[in-house]
Amino acid sequence: MSDVLLHLATTTEWRHHLATGAVVPSVAEFVHLSTPDQVTLPANRLFAGRTDLNLLVLDPSRIGVEVRFEPGVPTDPASMRFPHAYGPVPVSAVLAVVPYRGAGGFGPPVLPGVDPAGRQAAFEPSLVRRTATGEVPVTGGVAVRTDPVPASHKHNRLLLDGDTDAVTVAADAERSGTGRATLFGDRHACTAAALTGAGWRVRELVGMTGPAGGTCGRTEVVDVEALRPTWDAEWRRHGVDDADVAQLTDRLLLEERVLDLRALALRVDGEVVASAVLRIDGATADLDGVEVGAAHRGRGHGDALLADARAIAAGAGCDLVTLTAAADDHPRSWYGRRGFVEANRLWDAGRT
Structure with a gap:
């Protein structure tokens, strides 16, 4: 079996899979998969001209159901056998989502590590x-x-x-x-x-990485709009023009359409003292925008929010949390002391 297997999905289809927790068989009794060497055949046959196609990069050891290598359609090479997963494939088996664009036809995929x-x-x-x-x-x-x-x-x-x-x-x-x-x-x-x-x-x-896991404490998953006033105030503090502030939260609403986005809030006496955005995309979660209010720093709220984010990621089936930090700013070392390594x-x- 290949080191990775691939499944073709439009952005809308992948968002649906994230919501249900699995890629399920559709017309056939199995989920159609491909090896990297095979995937151009079904891509060009089924998705010619599409600009919203993605490759779901699957870890075969996480698929969790029987995978059989079987013939495709009659026009495929006679010796070619495609992997078919006989049952729902959990989204936690997806290690990466790779946009696959086929202007003029789909070519060999370029896959990340x-x-x-x-x-x-x-x-x-x-x-x-x-x-x-x-x-x-x-x-x-x-x-x-x-x-x-x-x-x-x-x-x-x-x-x-x-x-x-x-x-x-x-x-x-x-x-x-x-x-x-x-x-x-x-x-x-x-x-x-x-x-x-x-x-x-x-x-x-x-770019830094750390394991997901732990038990969630006080952090809540809230609607993006619930944190708009908090974020707007923070962007204005950083000098963003009023005309542009709204767009910096609006962009999260756009991202919600393509992956599982969780707005995180930690409250003390009803006041939001810390917030962040956790983006879940298969087995990988990305943490962004971790912010503790200036009047509430030095009280462990950042630690609590980070620990809870890792627990929420694990609960969604992720094994890895990623983030990005400025090379010359203190969060880089702060995350390092909490188990994140530079990648x-x-x-x-x-x-x-």
């Missing part, structure tokens, strides 16, 4: 691409735009994990109208330095 570092590196680009209203190829990656939230830098930028250089990044950012880029991986250290030299504002980040480097760059 399925170790913690690979899963961390794949999470954010996958989320942003699935949320975007449009993307175009650029050198080393893609440029994404998300029309409802133009003020969100996260959702309107270049996502670059392949070879490029500072001059090309600047030209592609100008051409796409984003003016921003994120460069993933150590290979881009020199490009990031060159962008800094060219006058761009560049911030080095570290990747990336750079967020924008025109000044």
